[in-house]
Amino acid sequence: MAGLPATARARRSPAAIAAAAPANSQVGRRAADRSFLALCLGITSLTVVILAVLLITIWNDGHGRLSWDFLTNFASRKPAEAGVKASLWGSIWVCTICALSALPIGVGTAIYLEEFSRRSRLTSFIKLNIANLAGVPSIVYGILGLTAFARLFGMASADDPITLGNPESFFYLQLPFGHGVLAGGLTLMLVVLPIIIVSSQEALRSVPRSLRTGSLALGATQWQTTWNITLPASIPMIMTGAILAMSRAIGEAAPVLVLGVPLFIRSTPTNLMSDFTVLPLQIFNWAGRPQAEFHELAAAAIIVLLAVLLTFNAIAVVLRHRLQRAAG
Amino acid sequence: MQNAAAVSTAARSAAAASRRGTARSRAARDGTERVIRGALLGCALLSVASTFTILVILLAQTGQFLAMPEVSAWEFFTGTTWSPLLGAEKHFGIWPLVTGTLLITAIAAAFALPVGLVVAIYLSEYAPPRVRTALKPVLEILAGIPTVVYGFFALTVITPFLHDHVSESFGTYNALGAGIAVGIMILPIVASLSEDALRAVPRSLRDASSALGSTRFDTSVKVVVPAALSGIVASWLLAITRALGETMIVALAAGGLAHMTANPADELQTMTAYMVQIFLGDAPAYGVEYRSSYAVATVLFAMTLGLTIVGNLFLRAFREEYE
Numbered sequence: 001m002a003g004l005p006a007t008a009r010a011r012r013s014p015a016a017i018a019a020a021a022p023a024n025s026q027v028g029r030r031a032a033d034r035s036f037l038a039l040c041l042g043i044t045s046l047t048v049v050i051l052a053v054l055l056i057t058i059w060n061d062g063h064g065r066l067s068w069d070f071l072t073n074f075a076s077r078k079p080a081e082a083g084v085k086a087s088l089w090g091s092i093w094v095c096t097i098c099a100l101s102a103l104p105i106g107v108g109t110a111i112y113l114e115e116f117s118r119r120s121r122l123t124s125f126i127k128l129n130i131a132n133l134a135g136v137p138s139i140v141y142g143i144l145g146l147t148a149f150a151r152l153f154g155m156a157s158a159d160d161p162i163t164l165g166n167p168e169s170f171f172y173l174q175l176p177f178g179h180g181v182l183a184g185g186l187t188l189m190l191v192v193l194p195i196i197i198v199s200s201q202e203a204l205r206s207v208p209r210s211l212r213t214g215s216l217a218l219g220a221t222q223w224q225t226t227w228n229i230t231l232p233a234s235i236p237m238i239m240t241g242a243i244l245a246m247s248r249a250i251g252e253a254a255p256v257l258v259l260g261v262p263l264f265i266r267s268t269p270t271n272l273m274s275d276f277t278v279l280p281l282q283i284f285n286w287a288g289r290p291q292a293e294f295h296e297l298a299a300a301a302i303i304v305l306l307a308v309l310l311t312f313n314a315i316a317v318v319l320r321h322r323l324q325r326a327a328g
Numbered sequence: 329m330q331n332a333a334a335v336s337t338a339a340r341s342a343a344a345a346s347r348r349g350t351a352r353s354r355a356a357r358d359g360t361e362r363v364i365r366g367a368l369l370g371c372a373l374l375s376v377a378s379t380f381t382i383l384v385i386l387l388a389q390t391g392q393f394l395a396m397p398e399v400s401a402w403e404f405f406t407g408t409t410w411s412p413l414l415g416a417e418k419h420f421g422i423w424p425l426v427t428g429t430l431l432i433t434a435i436a437a438a439f440a441l442p443v444g445l446v447v448a449i450y451l452s453e454y455a456p457p458r459v460r461t462a463l464k465p466v467l468e469i470l471a472g473i474p475t476v477v478y479g480f481f482a483l484t485v486i487t488p489f490l491h492d493h494v495s496e497s498f499g500t501y502n503a504l505g506a507g508i509a510v511g512i513m514i515l516p517i518v519a520s521l522s523e524d525a526l527r528a529v530p531r532s533l534r535d536a537s538s539a540l541g542s543t544r545f546d547t548s549v550k551v552v553v554p555a556a557l558s559g560i561v562a563s564w565l566l567a568i569t570r571a572l573g574e575t576m577i578v579a580l581a582a583g584g585l586a587h588m589t590a591n592p593a594d595e596l597q598t599m600t601a602y603m604v605q606i607f608l609g610d611a612p613a614y615g616v617e618y619r620s621s622y623a624v625a626t627v628l629f630a631m632t633l634g635l636t637i638v639g640n641l642f643l644r645a646f647r648e649e650y651e
Binding site: 026029030032033036037039040041043044046047048050051053054057058061104105106108109111112113116117125126128129130131132133134135136137138139140141142143144147148190193195197219222223244247248250251252253254257258260263280281283284287288295298299302305306309313 | 357358360361364365367369370371372373374375376378379381382385386415427443446447449450451454455463466467468469470472473474476477479480481483484485512515519541542543544545546548553568569571573574575576579580600604607608609622628629632633635636637638639640
């Protein structure tokens with residue numbers, strides 16, 4: 001009812017009459033508004049439906065294969081005996097190495113750019129470079145990892161590696177790294193580094209300027225201010241970004257594939273040079289076979305992978321919730 | 329409260345510093361400061377080093393590839409036959425791989441760019457807060473799903489659907505199924521980045537538009553979207569970059585036949601899928617096929633880098649500032 005008098009008034013006003021072409025009438029525009037809302041609702045429900053179909057089909061395909069044995073068996077040519085033990089442990093090792101290397105370097109870069117750098121050509125070049133790195137396909141990072149870590153630029157021969165330490169210990173090293181877990185973790189570090197840098201920069205930027213100036217006015221140095229004030233205030237947001245970056249790392253298959261890891265492996269890593277495979281690569285391997293049994297295995301492995309990711313995301317949500325409560 | 333606590337920590341650390349405040353300790357403190365600054369700069373330079381190393385590796389290997397007797401640079405950049413593994417005579421013309429990549433990307437973009445923008449407009453302009461809080465996690469989950477999962481989805485759900493309900497001509501591997509899966513993968517990128525851009529448009533513009541008698545549709549399409557256009561286009565370009573470089577979906581669902589086709593029901597090979605084929609060990613290391621994957625990677629890298637630079641320039645040149 002409220003719309004009617006308004007329409008009547010609009011019709012009477014000469015300016016409105018002049019402006020309103022017949023097709024552009026109030027009624028027509030309201031109809032356009034309603035049909036656009038219907039379009040929005042339809043398309044938005046489509047995304048929900050896609051997600052639902054995706055999750056339901058994978059659950060239907062894979063849940064029959066899920067069991068404790070599936071988690072504790074190695075991959076096998078016989079589908080009934082196959083499991084994800086090697087790839088699950090491989091993913092855990094590689095992601096731990098990725099987190100331990102990417103976090104300090106990524107946060108360090110963000111701190112440099114936000115807290116220490118002066119406006120200079122070097123700074124803007126580094127920023128431009130990071131923006132461009134974010135668009136590099138992950139398979140290209142795989143090539144970088146292959147050349148830089150797995151082969152050490154050809155400086156040491158793979159047939160006659162330089163060894164440090166005892167193969168029994170977990171920190172046993174050999175140069176070049178070959179396609180062991182260390183090379184895999186460092187390659188994934190390259191993939192997620194731009195993500196961690198950008199999200200940490202945003203976290204540091206969200207800390208109010210007044211806190212920094214207060215600290216500096218009391219005589220603290222730039223680093224004392226960063227370490228005691230800025231970092232503690234921004235750590236929940238940095239961690240949220242880091243968790244999202246790690247969920248990217250755990251789902252990446254292409255860069256690890258380029259390293260040339262063995263596709264069929266029946267052992268878990270014991271040191272930094274151990275052979276490994278990761279969950280996404282195991283899924284790729286099973287999904288690429290024509291037999292339906294292997295597709296069921298792929299679906300079951302996807303359920304395991306999504307469960308790990310969901311746990312990561314739940315942690316991120318809890319952190320963000322705390323952050324919002326602390327801020328508000 | 330938190331701020332006060334933080335400042336008192338600062339006061340304590342500053343006081344601790346001044347208690348030791350002789351000239352020598354100040355020099356030591358400045359020394360520490362310089363060391364830390366240097367270490368942080370080192371972290372930052374590492375990312376520059378990785379770009380530089382990628383460039384050097386790709387260009388050096390491509391140079392070696394093009395210098396091999398079986399290969400000619402002219403054929404590589406203009407040839408329309410890509411047959412490195414088959415037959416006695418090998419051909420290295422990059423165009424079948426480039427057109428394959430572009431067809432997949434075009435299908436993905438045709439699906440994801442409009443759909444993502446509509447979802448973004450709905451979330452930012454129409455959705456009640458409760459619907460918004462329910463929908464955001466859906467997009468986040470879609471964004472977090474590993475691409476190999478989308479590849480599996482294309483292979484086991486999308487392609488059978490196309491075969492049964494659209495046309496019998498869709499085989500196990502086809503461009504449309506893979507392209508749609510890539511589209512689903514980049515949809516959350518478009519939706520959330522465009523939504524950020526739309527929400528950054530100040531409320532006053534919307535209020536002014538409604539005060540002039542606009543419907544929400546008029547306001548969205550004639551005021552808010554144009555004001556956020558630079559951000560929307562940047563999200564589109566980022567999504568296209570992702571689609572170009574996507575690997576696991578096309579390796580699983582698009583097939584391995586490198587040929588020039590515009591038929592979405594055909595099997596085809598993209599640049600990334602060729603690299604997967606080589607690195608999975610179909611070719612002896614240091615042979616001409618192996619080196620060719622680096623040349624393909626160089627072309628892919630040039631395309632994505634070009635798009636990223638265009639996106640950043642666009643964002644900078646057309647950004648509308650509102651205070």
